[in-house]
Amino acid sequence: GVWGDDVEIEALSEIYSCSIELYAYSDKPMRTFHENISSQSELHPISLSYHGRSHYNSIVPINGMHEPTIKKKIGEIETEVLEKAKKQEDKKHEEPKEKISQDRSTILKARSTFAEHGSRDMESAFLETIQIQQEIEDKCIE
Numbered sequence: 264g265v266w267g268d269d270v271e272i273e274a275l276s277e278i279y280s281c282s283i284e285l286y287a288y289s290d291k292p293m294r295t296f297h298e299n300i301s302s303q304s305e306l307h308p309i310s311l312s313y314h315g316r317s318h319y320n321s322i323v324p325i326n327g328m329h330e331p332t333i334k335k336k337i338g339e340i341e342t343e344v345l346e347k348a349k350k351q352e353d354k355k356h357e358e359p360k361e362k363i364s365q366d367r368s369t370i371l372k373a374r375s376t377f378a379e380h381g382s383r384d385m386e387s388a389f390l391e392t393i394q395i396q397q398e399i400e401d402k403c404i405e
Contacts, residue, residue: 267319272285272296272311272319273296273297275296275309276296276297276309277297278340278341278344279309279333279340280297281297281307281308281309281333282295282296282297282298282308282309283295283296283297283308283309283310283311284296284308284309284310284311285311285312285313285319286310286311286312286313286322287312287313287314293313295308307330309321310322310323
């Protein structure tokens, strides 16, 4: 077998877009991963039993007859999910050149404004902080 825990079970439920029900000493699931997908999915939930706080087994009907949860060939779903994730990541990093230019312009303007006014404003804030600190110390002495 292969070792896994909650993180791997959550990943499997997301990759295969199916619920995974986890049972422990009860006929009601103690936890369901990706439960909101059940109503949208054509896949049956994967059922696992949890034993001894560290071991999982798959649960199948007593008569042994059940439809496969996943009907595609091994690797097809994984490849689809990886390709979709890569497209989303590539899309996320695409920024129009106008936006980048506008952002640079805004940053340069902010730096210029700070250079003109920042040191004076920082000095005022520093003096005000010293005054407040002195008032607090004076109250403590009284």
